[in-house]
Amino acid sequence: MISFEHVTKKYGRETALNDVSFTLEKGKIYGFLGPNGSGKSTSLKMMAGLVFPTSGTVSVNGKKVDRKIAAEIAYLSELDFYYSAFTVQDMINFSASQVSDFDWKKAEELVAFMQLDPNKKLKQLSKGNRARLKLVVTLARNTPILLLDEPFSGLDPMVRESIVKGLLSYIDFANQTVVIATHEIDEIETLLDEVIAIQNGDIWAIENVEELRETKGLSVIEWMKQIF
Template structure:
């Protein structure tokens, strides 16, 4: 198992989220076990771990969709709740789009929920992602639907963007386009992205910091650069060492 790195905790003014002693217990599962994290502003942070490690639960908690059993969490200066959507853009792993809508109708529908929606940005990403605005969602490939979901998340002017497995099960071409879009649209002076993924190899160029989760606990948290230096290999190889 890798070393536990928590030396980012002294950050005071430069953080977008702080979690202290977070536990989440369900009837049959203890999903999170004492999570302590400080997430810096202006970073793309990789949230890595096998299935069942607690990644989705952690993201849902930061989005205000589930509440901790114990511990404290502050996101953008406030405790997450049902109103957190005004401060956080959350892209779930599940497909939440309506198949009968066209691409244009989908974005128009989603935009109605958020005052911070940037229509000009959405239109530009639609072109970059090579999506047919008149195509019905039900007729899109999985990769194209993934592109549309990402546009919906990145079209909002919010301080924190949470992406849960945005590359899951999609083709290499779509993965490459999504990664380019994230890099192109990321506003490092205003935003932070927390990205949960199994696609470590493709995601590595994106990541400033990396969190490794296992059995609901943080086992490693450091900058990607420090980890590559310490282990002498890529993040994908570190994954194999930690979880292999």
């Protein structure tokens, strides 16, 4: 469970999050949706203990978030940053060396699933394959929470589809909570349990997506257009 209580984050005079409170439940897939600069990434980084609130409290499973939360959270960064001398296998070894919950067997399966060559240098990989590898090292961790920041950004439809399938195949649905921040809704429309709409640092609404379809006859995109 992830909870924000009256969380405000300021960067200088800019307010990234404005007195935000919400709770995310265990075992669900959340879409954190909003335009660029809405506060999605800041929120995810706060859950991951990479950014701290100016005021208010962020807690994960009842504990106030600090740097040590990394043990319970797998975080996929939106950045395409990598050590160019590394091979795919080096990247996996390195990721495994940084955490205690790395599942080698799962990593191996995922590499095969994503059709990556373990011996290939990262600088020789396409952007799409680097995105796949990032997902491999994130999903190979057995953490109760997975945070994915813009996993689809700038990727072609084939890569997007393999990421969705990778998630559906390897998430432990009963036990893992997944939060996906994105402004590309199409890809995850069918994947989500709940949507969180965020704009200008305010949470506008949290809704169950099937309920939106059932009671309002709205797709997520139609709903977002209505509320923003």
